[in-house]
Amino acid sequence: MRAHVYPLDAVRFFAAFSVMLFHLGFYGWASEHSTVADMMHDATTYPEIAPLTWFGWIGVEVFFVISGFVIANSANNASPIAFAKSRVLRLYPAVWVCAPLTLAAWLLINHNAPRDLVGEFLRSMTLWIEGQWIDGVYWSLAVEMVFYAFIFVLLVANGFSRLTWAAWALLVASATFLGLRFFFGHELDGAPLWNFIRDHSDVLLVRYGVFFALGIFMWLASQRGGLSWRGWAGVGLAALGGLFEIALRVRELMAGEVHANVTLSALPPSLVWLVAVALMFIFVRAPALFTPRQQRTQDMMKRVGQMTYPLYLVHAVAGAGLMRVMASAGVDRWIVLGATVVLMTGVAYAVARFAEPSIRSALRAAWDRGEALLKRAPPLAILFRPGGNVPGRAA
Template identity: 35%
Template sequence: MKAHQAQYVPGLDLLRFFAACIVMVFHLAFWSWAFPTGQVAIASHGVANFKDWTTLAPFGWAGVQIFFVISGFVIVVSAERSSAYKFFVSRFTRLVPGVWICATIALLAWLLVDVGTRPLSLFAMYVRSVAFFPKGAWIDSVYWTLGVEICFYALMFVLLLTSRQRWIKPIMCGIGLISTLFWIGYTFAAQDRNSELFELFSQVQWSRFAQLLLIQHGVFFAFGVLLWSHFSKKSSRGELAWLVLFAMGGCLQIAGESVLKLEKTGLSFSPLTPCVIWLSAMLFFWIAVANNARAQQLPDWCLQLLRRLGLMTYPLYLLHNVTGGALLGAFIEWGIPSRVALAGTIAVVLALSWWISKVPEPALQKSTRALFDTLRARWQSTSSTSGVRDAG
């Protein structure tokens, strides 16, 4: 990868933060009332009412698809010149401490709002979350994306472990192609929603196992990997054709997701708006990476701010749904006007995310890395001693 592109890309931290914010607005300002059985509605006691916020709020879920593309790009950059051990430690320390902290806060939020769920059931959900169990129920429904991310990470880890980094691009092209073909088939089958074919595709769409196989969202990870390849190596027409294909597949997935939202809420959604949001984000992505050398010349305070926004994104994503919903409901029940309550909730969640990214998360990450280093040193020492004894 060219020097300026191998460095930190501040534009991606801004894009990541934007994605987290629109997902937060979607859950707090739309899902909280449009889907009464959802966790954010339950945590807020169903008192939120933003039915006049139907212009953009219903489409913030497209931020998840943006996350997946960023992961495809960033993870392959980190994996390209990493060992399997270093990659595993970096991913573990990036994912696990944040979940341990935020899941604990979500558990406390559930206990405080008193929605009638038994504490033992909440604790079981908490354990499944902090243990990264691949299937719910989790302490917060947003944790569904973690299993999908981990499956992608696991694939990268296996390729590193077997020294097959050169296979990353062709394998991801294959995964992206399978995902795109699935959504082409789904779109075709959806023309007759009473057909057996559509029923079959719907079963796959709802399947957690298919999610973990990256059938539904593999196209986004593949798009990110192809963007990495485009900017790091000599691009070809074939590569651009793959990008166009995966862009189409991504739009078809988003259109299918719109149908899913329709089924859950009974409301009508146009797939055009979330497609425009995602495609606009991809255009920004392209510009940010292509002009990274210029971005690196921004003032230090600006780069530090962008980096902090990027670090806040993970706890923000993990906190906003249940913890944010509990705050929103409490504010409204205290007599605070809905719009002010929403603004206050967002401010509190942002402040808490900043604090987590600044204080407890780095400390826990440092301790986790130190533990891995200690265990590795002991293992190497034991292996060395065993080798000497065997030689003797």
């Protein structure tokens, strides 16, 4: 496992902050059928900043690339059970704090919303891969969970040494789907198999697989000091596939998902995403060059990175509810937006700094007890063996 790459914490926070501005500064008033719009309930609008906020959703595509890198790094030479433990301890503590906060927002602010709050809450607390969830942002966690399952199976099969081929399989499947969807989507609509793949493209990893594959190739490049021409071909194909997915997302927004007097072009989100990816490649190739010298600065950057996950989970519905309350009380709309951004960031800090560690500690203790029982079952010994490692040769 490589050393901590500190600049990735800043990229994470940029991605989460971009998504927050998208939801609170644009999507909450420009969309009609979303959880954040249901909560905001036309309380306020921000058309003046729409040209800058409408493409903040690109932060999710940045997250997926980071996830490909981080998961490859954490899974290398790990046992399946150790990998699963690391993912459970990372994902669930923040969810178990933020989902109840979101539920409270629905009950206190918009309790008349026609929603199945019990079902949505339970699906969110368990990170069930099929929605609806208590907050629309949980869709991306479903995608992450399926990607983790993909890596877990690779480890169980002792196949992590073939990670390059796994990345290529993920990439080819995803790039093929995106190409077909972009160029022939209307012609294929109506075919039962295509409709099934299209409607489940998120959890089948065929829509977002290019981003995870790109992150894996990024990790391979950082481990091996570079890539062969085949590896760089994978990077190029993954980047091209990512641009097709971004263009598809813009097309969906233009097809009636949002109603705002703003020009929607694939160019701004594509440029932001490409710059973020380029910077990540630079950061991971030489992490020592970007490591802060002072321990205090290192700790601060790690804290910023830790805040991004709870910020992503809590900002949308709870933030929109706070904006609705303040706007209804006659507070200036710009103060409403600024105060909500600051308060949601503060909540994320509190969750990461105080709530998550205590919950994670209790969860780790419970997991360790369950793991001790599993060790007694000989047929499950495969879960405790290393799942392979990537050899140190060119990809």
